[in-house]
Amino acid sequence: MTEERTYIGKRTPGLDEKDKVLGNVIYADDFTLPGMLHAKVFRATKPSAIIKKLNADRARKLPGVACVLTAGDVPNNESISNVVGQTTEVGLLEARHQVLVKNRVRYYGEAIALVAADSVAAAEEAIELIEIEYEEIPGVYNPLEAMKPESPKIHGDNNIIAQWKLRKGDVKRGFAESSVIVENTYRTPRQEHAHIEPESGVSWVDDMGVINIRIATQVIEHYRDVAAVLGIPQSMVRIKGTIIGGGFGGKEDVTAEVFLGLLTWKTRKPVKLTFSREEMGYGRQKRHPYILKYKTGASKDGKLTAMEAEIISDSGAYVYLSPWVLLYSTVHSTGPYFIPNVKVDSFSVLTNNIMTSAFRGFGGMQVAFAYEAQMDEIAKKLKMDPLELRKKNFLKKGSETANYQKITSEVLLKESVEKALSALGEKSKSTETKKTGRGFACSWQSYGRMTYLHDTSSAWVGLELDGSAVVRSGIPDLGGGQRESLRAITAEILGLNIEEVHVISTDSQVTPLAGTVTATRALFMSGNAVKLASEHVLDIITKKASEMLNTSVKELSLKNKTVYTTGGGSIPLVKVIKQCAAEGTMPQSLATYKAPFTDPVKTEVIKDPVFADFTFGAQAAEVEVDTETGIVTILKYASAQDIGRAINVNRVEGQIEGGAAQGIGFGLMEDYIEEKGIPLTLNLATYLIPTSKDIPDIQSIILESKSGKGPFGAKGIGEPAITAAAPALISAICDAIGVRIKHIPATPERVYRAVHDKN
Amino acid sequence: MGEKEYYNIKLTVNGKVVTGSVRAEISLLDFLRDNNYIEVKKGCDKGDCGACTVLIDGKATVSCLTSALQAQGKNIYTLKSLGSWDKLHPLQKAFVKYEALQCGFCTPGMLMTAKALLDTNPHPARESIKEAISGNLCRCTGYRKIVDAIEAVGRGEL
Numbered sequence: 001m002t003e004e005r006t007y008i009g010k011r012t013p014g015l016d017e018k019d020k021v022l023g024n025v026i027y028a029d030d031f032t033l034p035g036m037l038h039a040k041v042f043r044a045t046k047p048s049a050i051i052k053k054l055n056a057d058r059a060r061k062l063p064g065v066a067c068v069l070t071a072g073d074v075p076n077n078e079s080i081s082n083v084v085g086q087t088t089e090v091g092l093l094e095a096r097h098q099v100l101v102k103n104r105v106r107y108y109g110e111a112i113a114l115v116a117a118d119s120v121a122a123a124e125e126a127i128e129l130i131e132i133e134y135e136e137i138p139g140v141y142n143p144l145e146a147m148k149p150e151s152p153k154i155h156g157d158n159n160i161i162a163q164w165k166l167r168k169g170d171v172k173r174g175f176a177e178s179s180v181i182v183e184n185t186y187r188t189p190r191q192e193h194a195h196i197e198p199e200s201g202v203s204w205v206d207d208m209g210v211i212n213i214r215i216a217t218q219v220i221e222h223y224r225d226v227a228a229v230l231g232i233p234q235s236m237v238r239i240k241g242t243i244i245g246g247g248f249g250g251k252e253d254v255t256a257e258v259f260l261g262l263l264t265w266k267t268r269k270p271v272k273l274t275f276s277r278e279e280m281g282y283g284r285q286k287r288h289p290y291i292l293k294y295k296t297g298a299s300k301d302g303k304l305t306a307m308e309a310e311i312i313s314d315s316g317a318y319v320y321l322s323p324w325v326l327l328y329s330t331v332h333s334t335g336p337y338f339i340p341n342v343k344v345d346s347f348s349v350l351t352n353n354i355m356t357s358a359f360r361g362f363g364g365m366q367v368a369f370a371y372e373a374q375m376d377e378i379a380k381k382l383k384m385d386p387l388e389l390r391k392k393n394f395l396k397k398g399s400e401t402a403n404y405q406k407i408t409s410e411v412l413l414k415e416s417v418e419k420a421l422s423a424l425g426e427k428s429k430s431t432e433t434k435k436t437g438r439g440f441a442c443s444w445q446s447y448g449r450m451t452y453l454h455d456t457s458s459a460w461v462g463l464e465l466d467g468s469a470v471v472r473s474g475i476p477d478l479g480g481g482q483r484e485s486l487r488a489i490t491a492e493i494l495g496l497n498i499e500e501v502h503v504i505s506t507d508s509q510v511t512p513l514a515g516t517v518t519a520t521r522a523l524f525m526s527g528n529a530v531k532l533a534s535e536h537v538l539d540i541i542t543k544k545a546s547e548m549l550n551t552s553v554k555e556l557s558l559k560n561k562t563v564y565t566t567g568g569g570s571i572p573l574v575k576v577i578k579q580c581a582a583e584g585t586m587p588q589s590l591a592t593y594k595a596p597f598t599d600p601v602k603t604e605v606i607k608d609p610v611f612a613d614f615t616f617g618a619q620a621a622e623v624e625v626d627t628e629t630g631i632v633t634i635l636k637y638a639s640a641q642d643i644g645r646a647i648n649v650n651r652v653e654g655q656i657e658g659g660a661a662q663g664i665g666f667g668l669m670e671d672y673i674e675e676k677g678i679p680l681t682l683n684l685a686t687y688l689i690p691t692s693k694d695i696p697d698i699q700s701i702i703l704e705s706k707s708g709k710g711p712f713g714a715k716g717i718g719e720p721a722i723t724a725a726a727p728a729l730i731s732a733i734c735d736a737i738g739v740r741i742k743h744i745p746a747t748p749e750r751v752y753r754a755v756h757d758k759n
Numbered sequence: 760m761g762e763k764e765y766y767n768i769k770l771t772v773n774g775k776v777v778t779g780s781v782r783a784e785i786s787l788l789d790f791l792r793d794n795n796y797i798e799v800k801k802g803c804d805k806g807d808c809g810a811c812t813v814l815i816d817g818k819a820t821v822s823c824l825t826s827a828l829q830a831q832g833k834n835i836y837t838l839k840s841l842g843s844w845d846k847l848h849p850l851q852k853a854f855v856k857y858e859a860l861q862c863g864f865c866t867p868g869m870l871m872t873a874k875a876l877l878d879t880n881p882h883p884a885r886e887s888i889k890e891a892i893s894g895n896l897c898r899c900t901g902y903r904k905i906v907d908a909i910e911a912v913g914r915g916e917l
Contacts, residue, residue, distance in 0.1 A: 011858075013855065014855070014858065016863070017854070017855045017858070017860060017863075018844070018847070018851075018855060020860055020863030020866050021838075021842075021847065021850075021851040021854045021855055021860070021863075021866060021870065022798075022838070022839075022841075022842065022843070022844065022847070022851065023797075023798025023837070023838040023839050023866075023867050024798075025863060026797070027800070027864065029801065030797040193898075194896075194898055195862070195864075195898055196800075196802040196808055196810055196862070196864045196865050196896060196897070196898055197800070197802065197862065197864040198801075198802070243862070243863070244862060245800075245862045245863070245864030246861075246862045246864060246898050246899060247862075248898070274801075276804065277802070277803040277804060277805060277807075277808075478862065479860075479861035479862030479863060479899055480861060481861075650858040651858070653858075653904075654858060654861050654899070654900060654904070657900060657901035657903055657904070658861065658898075658899045658900050658901045659901075660901055661900070661901035661902070662898065683803060683805050683807055684803050684805070684807035684808055684896065685805060685806075685807045689896060689898065691893045691894075691896060692888075692889040692890075692892045692893045692895075692897075692902040692905070692906065693889050693890065693893045695901055695902050695903075697903045697906070698901050698903055
């Protein structure tokens with residue numbers, strides 16, 4: 001039986017949308033302070049070199065320049081972080097980073113110096129006046145080359161900086177028992193986040209000596225990184241997040257925080273730093289390009305018997321989140337299927353390419369491209385319907401994955417595929433040169449961070465004297481309605497009108513830390529925290545009301561600012577609050593939600609649960625391939641996702657459709673191209689992302705198993721929405737032209753070649 | 760480097776006369792933002808993303824590729840000309856109703872392109888809408904809800 005809810009599961013209007021359509025939102029770059037300086041970053045124009053000479057004297061002397069900082073000016077320029085579970089088999093046990101290049105440049109675009117001046121023009125001119133001489137040294141740009149012992153080393157003595165393994169059953173025996181075996185190598189592109197808002201922020205020192213940084217970030221906890229670089233207490237740095245103009249993981253690692261902190265700390269003046277679009281290209285992390293070698297076997301009746309894979313990830317020149325992205329890939333590499341015998345070896349490899357790190361999907365979508373292509377190929381060999389094959393192998397609630405983790409929620413994959421396919425309707429007809437085809441793909445994607453990280457999220461909820469409520473949560477609002485969901489949850493629990501709930505978020509000195517808006521964890525973690533705090537406030541109110549009404553708590557409910565008894569009695573909420581205040585028991589609560597905890601990963605072999613839960617879904621596409629040009633047009637598209645429970649239907653659709661669109665870009669057009677470390681796709685004229693003409697009307701289908709670990713049974717949807725897009729499209733193209741594209745994006749050139757090489 | 764030359768310009772922004780002294784290379788986008796028209800967004804500064812779209816003499820134009828000097832004597836309209844808190848423009852109402860935005864950063868440019876479209880083609884077909892906004896990149900929504908919203912205004916729903 002479904003309990004009727006006022007706000008949960010409805011199309012709640014957005015709290016900031018009116019300001020967004022009116023142009024009232026003050027985004028990061030829109031903010032200014034009196035006397036503010038403007039900063040620019042001086043960046044390397046070689047991918048692999050030693051700095052022989054660096055002279056900023058002329059820049060420093062330029063009128064209007066307040067300061068020029070180089071590596072020697074940074075108190076703690078180098079930092080290290082531990083990569084868990086790794087033994088001596090890999091290179092760097094501790095990931096090394098530098099704020100500014102001290103000596104050796106490892107990628108084109110690496111930051112070397114910072115300038116702050118009283119105008120943008122002066123800062124730009126100062127950058128031009130910095131003199132530099134390089135000595136180029138051999139670099140390595142191909143991860144396969146970089147893995148060889150004789151290749152140039154990027155940091156220590158081994159370019160492999162992380163490796164993970166899955167070991168289950170006996171693959172030899174599994175393949176021996178197979179009737180069909182499919183072996184393929186797949187490649188995926190280096191995708192750029194391409195959020196429309198550049199990285200940007202403004203910093204200042206306040207009258208308490210605290211460094212304030214107002215910035216577009218997915219992680220306000222980076223105040224700790226600023227403090228570490230400056231060597232000052234963490235309590236003396238504040239990150240105040242803004243409404244973010246898109247992130248997708250691109251604003252997860254430190255963006256401008258540390259540069260701003262340094263410049264403000266040196267000048268004691270407000271400073272603004274906004275990256276240019278080109279800088280967003282060569283100065284920022286991308287999605288890891290992967291090489292995936294897969295071997296999959298199945299029995300005659302379509303039961304998967306064994307899977308063996310080697311996964312190689314190009315990490316670029318610095319570690320960042322590469323080991324963890326790779327861990328995600330490894331765990332998800334089997335797809336949402338039960339396979340008795342599994343052997344996976346994955347490697348994260350340093351090169352002199354642009355660094356790679358978090359991006360929506362976080363290692364889940366590269367492997368999805370491979371495992372779904374394998375399923376289609378097995379189905380073809382067995383002459384079996386691809387859905388029938390999958391149905392024989394889907395994970396179920398209670399199944400054990402290849403890392404020995406039990407699935408604890410419902411798995412509605414069959415339903416997802418059927419709904420997505422039926423949403424496509426009648427199949428369009430092919431012509432002589434325009435071939436239509438259909439395909440689908442399934443995905444699983446964890447939500448919430450890795451459980452050994454012991455993730456927590458805190459929130460504060462309190463009632464004002466008039467019965468309105470305030471929610472404080474550190475969670476940043478990425479545009480996905482993060483604050484709105486919290487508002488709906490509190491309004492639901494406390495029986496308030498949603499307009500009476502105010503959410504204060506994303507300020508490290510004001511809001512309880514809620515953790516990052518990443519890893520599809522915002523609703524799961526902060527939603528649960530706000531629910532806990534709201535329920536505690538409700539307890540305080542009903543306990544007090546029970547005393548005042550002389551009845552038991554069980555008989556009370558709170559609605560419309562009134563506490564009702566089952567027997568028809570009532571008392572206004574305001575009266576109860578006043579009584580609470582008079583007695584000093586304020587109706588407020590600071591609650592912390594703790595995600596399921598597991599022990600730390602101890603070895604490269606992943607043999608313990610790593611994630612709290614997974615979201616399962618499917619995407620389906622109908623395409624038309626022009627065999628004369630190789631151009632792929634998507635005619636119809638549907639995505640069906642079991643999101644557990646929709647908190648706000650509008651926002652769930654937004655995630656499903658936006659995720660599909662970004663996944664379509666990954667599958668068909670996006671690739672950040674570098675030639676020997678030199679970037680060639682620096683702006684949105686050369687790095688193409690989907691426009692309104694590339695994306696069909698995406699049909700979003702919401703399934704609700706109510707079996708998730710989020711509030712009200714919700715699962716997460718931010719990342720799962722993107723995962724199955726590319727394999728669905730490639731499957732559709734294969735259906736149209738009879739050839740499988742194994743190297744995405746499926747650009748017109750690649751599709752044309754596929755068509756014509758076949759003939 | 761010699762002294763940079765400055766030119767006096769005078770234009771009308773949202774019905775109000777704005778004057779300034781600018782160098783030749785200053786874009787209309789930077790001029791507008793420097794004059795606190797911060798609703799005009801800078802996404803790429805190269806004419807590729809459309810976030811800075813304004814109306815110049817009624818035509819949707821990327822202000823980053825327009826020099827401030829070119830705007831001399833022109834009538835410029837930014838998002839702030841559309842509606843107010845108490846009286847949203849039908850397009851603004853539709854964007855809220857259809858949730859045609861997420862992060863909101865492309866919205867100012869998207870709305871101005873939609874305004875220019877409806878001014879010349881009040882009842883556009885879906886394909887015409889997609890064509891018209893194809894220069895305005897949105898990375899969040901997948902566009903369907905944006906097209907729905909503009910279409911709804913076209914059929915007089917709001």
